[in-house]
Amino acid sequence: MSTPSEVAEAALPRDPREPLSPRHHTPTGRRRLIAIVGSPNCGKSTLFNKLTGLRQKVANYPGVTVEKKAGLCTLPDGCVVELLDLPGTYSLRPTSPDEVVVRDVLLGVQPDTALPDLTLFVLDATRLERQLYVCLQAIEIGRPVIVVLNMMDTAKEEGLEIDVDLVARVLGTPVAPVSAKTGEGIESLREAMDRDVPPPHPLKHGLPQSVRDAVDRVSAMLPLRGPLTQVSGRHVALALLLDEGEDDPLLRSVPAPVRDKVRRLRNTLDEAVPEWRVHEPIGHYQAIEELIGTVARRTRAPRASARERIDKVLTHRIFGPVLFVALMAVVFQSVFAWAMPIQDLIDSAVSAVGRVIGPILPAGPIRSLVVDGVIAGVGAVVTFVPQIAILFLFIALMEDSGYLARGAFIMDRVMRTFGLSGRAFIPLLSSFACAIPGIMATRTIDNRRDRLTTILIAPFMSCSARLPVYALLIGAFIPNRRVGFLSLAGLILFALYFLGILTAVLVAWTLRRTALKGSRPLYVMELPPYRLPAWRSVLVTVAERAWLFVAKAGTVILAVSIVLWFLASYPKNHRAIQPLEQKLEQARTAGDQAATVSLRNEIAGASLRASFAGQAGRLIEPLIKPLGFDWKIGIALLSSFAAREVMVSTMATVYNLDDAEDNSVSLRSKLRHAKDPVTGKPDYTPLVAVSLMVFFVLACQCMSTVAVVKRETNSWGWPIFMIVMMNSLAWVASFAVFQGGKLLGWG
Amino acid sequence: MTPSSGRTQHKSRRLSELTPGARGIIRRVSGESRFARRLMELGLVPGTHVELVRRAPMGDPIELLVRGTHFSIRGSEADRIYVDPI
Numbered sequence: 133m134s135t136p137s138e139v140a141e142a143a144l145p146r147d148p149r150e151p152l153s154p155r156h157h158t159p160t161g162r163r164r165l166i167a168i169v170g171s172p173n174c175g176k177s178t179l180f181n182k183l184t185g186l187r188q189k190v191a192n193y194p195g196v197t198v199e200k201k202a203g204l205c206t207l208p209d210g211c212v213v214e215l216l217d218l219p220g221t222y223s224l225r226p227t228s229p230d231e232v233v234v235r236d237v238l239l240g241v242q243p244d245t246a247l248p249d250l251t252l253f254v255l256d257a258t259r260l261e262r263q264l265y266v267c268l269q270a271i272e273i274g275r276p277v278i279v280v281l282n283m284m285d286t287a288k289e290e291g292l293e294i295d296v297d298l299v300a301r302v303l304g305t306p307v308a309p310v311s312a313k314t315g316e317g318i319e320s321l322r323e324a325m326d327r328d329v330p331p332p333h334p335l336k337h338g339l340p341q342s343v344r345d346a347v348d349r350v351s352a353m354l355p356l357r358g359p360l361t362q363v364s365g366r367h368v369a370l371a372l373l374l375d376e377g378e379d380d381p382l383l384r385s386v387p388a389p390v391r392d393k394v395r396r397l398r399n400t401l402d403e404a405v406p407e408w409r410v411h412e413p414i415g416h417y418q419a420i421e422e423l424i425g426t427v428a429r430r431t432r433a434p435r436a437s438a439r440e441r442i443d444k445v446l447t448h449r450i451f452g453p454v455l456f457v458a459l460m461a462v463v464f465q466s467v468f469a470w471a472m473p474i475q476d477l478i479d480s481a482v483s484a485v486g487r488v489i490g491p492i493l494p495a496g497p498i499r500s501l502v503v504d505g506v507i508a509g510v511g512a513v514v515t516f517v518p519q520i521a522i523l524f525l526f527i528a529l530m531e532d533s534g535y536l537a538r539g540a541f542i543m544d545r546v547m548r549t550f551g552l553s554g555r556a557f558i559p560l561l562s563s564f565a566c567a568i569p570g571i572m573a574t575r576t577i578d579n580r581r582d583r584l585t586t587i588l589i590a591p592f593m594s595c596s597a598r599l600p601v602y603a604l605l606i607g608a609f610i611p612n613r614r615v616g617f618l619s620l621a622g623l624i625l626f627a628l629y630f631l632g633i634l635t636a637v638l639v640a641w642t643l644r645r646t647a648l649k650g651s652r653p654l655y656v657m658e659l660p661p662y663r664l665p666a667w668r669s670v671l672v673t674v675a676e677r678a679w680l681f682v683a684k685a686g687t688v689i690l691a692v693s694i695v696l697w698f699l700a701s702y703p704k705n706h707r708a709i710q711p712l713e714q715k716l717e718q719a720r721t722a723g724d725q726a727a728t729v730s731l732r733n734e735i736a737g738a739s740l741r742a743s744f745a746g747q748a749g750r751l752i753e754p755l756i757k758p759l760g761f762d763w764k765i766g767i768a769l770l771s772s773f774a775a776r777e778v779m780v781s782t783m784a785t786v787y788n789l790d791d792a793e794d795n796s797v798s799l800r801s802k803l804r805h806a807k808d809p810v811t812g813k814p815d816y817t818p819l820v821a822v823s824l825m826v827f828f829v830l831a832c833q834c835m836s837t838v839a840v841v842k843r844e845t846n847s848w849g850w851p852i853f854m855i856v857m858m859n860s861l862a863w864v865a866s867f868a869v870f871q872g873g874k875l876l877g878w879g
Numbered sequence: 880m881t882p883s884s885g886r887t888q889h890k891s892r893r894l895s896e897l898t899p900g901a902r903g904i905i906r907r908v909s910g911e912s913r914f915a916r917r918l919m920e921l922g923l924v925p926g927t928h929v930e931l932v933r934r935a936p937m938g939d940p941i942e943l944l945v946r947g948t949h950f951s952i953r954g955s956e957a958d959r960i961y962v963d964p965i
Contacts, residue, residue: 545937
């Protein structure tokens, strides 16, 4: 048994004085690419973070929603290689988009990714028996592999002894015992990565003769040129036989006649050996049982583990759900309330920057663009960061400690009623604070349809940005009455939140029966052992999510806010504004504070009303009239696309009022007393207010949400679908409320 | 997926019928081949010892212990796994 700091070589140990032949660059001059593969929860990402530090970037694989995580790693002799952290997988015969990517990268057929020069296969040493399955599949590919035995420290604590040298001999690959968390063995692993690793010998296969024949026949048909020539033909042949998908990079990489022959062979096999598909797992597990029997030894019987004691409480019939709800209350409270002071700080910092930079620039369009367009847009992006960081801090802690899976275990039964999985709970709860971090959190949901459904219903949860709008309208129009022991205002607020939830449930139910219909996926979730989270990994996750939001969604948000600024500022109505500006000048020289303020507000109002946004508000009036909204609300609706709470300040500007935050009392009374100049009837009634609030509950009017959905679904189709679906629902619901209310004589 | 062998049928029970804490040996996994294959890839091949550790607070899903790894699967999936109780 070797000490954890040495890497066991498959062949004879190499003489350390022997000159190394490092191939840091392939013959074509590209950096060497090293893929990290393993089952979920094997500590793969911790190892990746350890090897790359912060030198990593995240993108999407083309056309799918699978994240591509790559980073740079410096090897002991100073050369730099590229590391690719592939999604965790239970098998190389894929059943999900993530697993398709893993298989196709390892076979070298994934577009935009080169065939890895070396694979680090990470195994959790405490759960070898289960995790060796994929490892055997990866070795069969016939490309250089280093097996990384992670969590060796925990294995030792649990009384598990593993003969590392023997594992290396049996598998035919170098084996590196490490602890990614403590860093033990990492240096030796780096050195091993520096050396030439020979491709492993093929393992003996427990397949029956008929399957082997089919495999050989497919293998003989494979093209002699192209990407698949550098991997084992038999592995590819079995992969093709088992690939019953429609279209993926593997299928695209073989000619159509081969695909047809594969399909015919598969049909023949189905008739001759109906259960041929399960021979691979049966054969591999036999081999694994033999291997485990020789290499692993328990020095003492496993004692009633800490895991059992913790699970007795955390998944207890009563305490389990109670603790879960309590923890969720803390998470929600943090995202909702703890982020607030930081967000306020950012808000004031942003306006301070505006105040400092503004005067430096020449007055006029440039100053306005920089201050009201760019700086305000950057502010809109940055204010989301505290919420995202706090939510992902909790999610990373829960995921790394193993609690996230228990939460899903507890909630699955409830969420299944709505066609969702237990993992949808946290994203949806967070969406009450803000849909942005909520939608980003859906990446803990592994099933694609579950995840898309959750993304599409998340914006129905009333987020904190709707609250100022509700507060304004309830304050202005809902009489201060009591219903039983409840206030009418509180009751209406509750009804608005409930309306959002109810709609979300109905939409989820409908989606699962229409657009996102499909055979119910196999729901299998590993309940990993409890572990103390590695702080470094947690912080890297938080930083990575915050940065991804700023870099990917932030740019869209910034661009849209500049466009919105332009629409709200142009064209200028000089005829109306010039006399006001003259008066303002007079008032200022006369030192009349009150007149200066009111004139300035009047100018802002006149400019907005004359702008494209103001014109658009009039343009859409016929569309929103049936909902009870006039063109002024139209302007506010359009501007609330920047962020819903902007609706309040836009209404204030339309009504020539100063910043509404200090003045919402005057805005309330202004709204209440606004009258149509022609008919003299009030502009707004309580019914209009209710209709408007219903609209805000259901409408998709947040560009940041749209930008995040675009980034998370890696397509424009889903965000566009979401805009159309939500806004149609909002229109219909508001129409029903307003017209129904009028019929009942409430208008 | 393994051919249904009538001889084990009468004494085998569905995995979902075990009581928490009970153990069994997997006899066969029935149902659509893609699902059966994936369950077997997770280690649930015939002959494997499996323990039903607990049920979730609302009775479903259930937690299994197979080959040193804990999994949660839904009751409808556990219905397809036949075991001989030990």
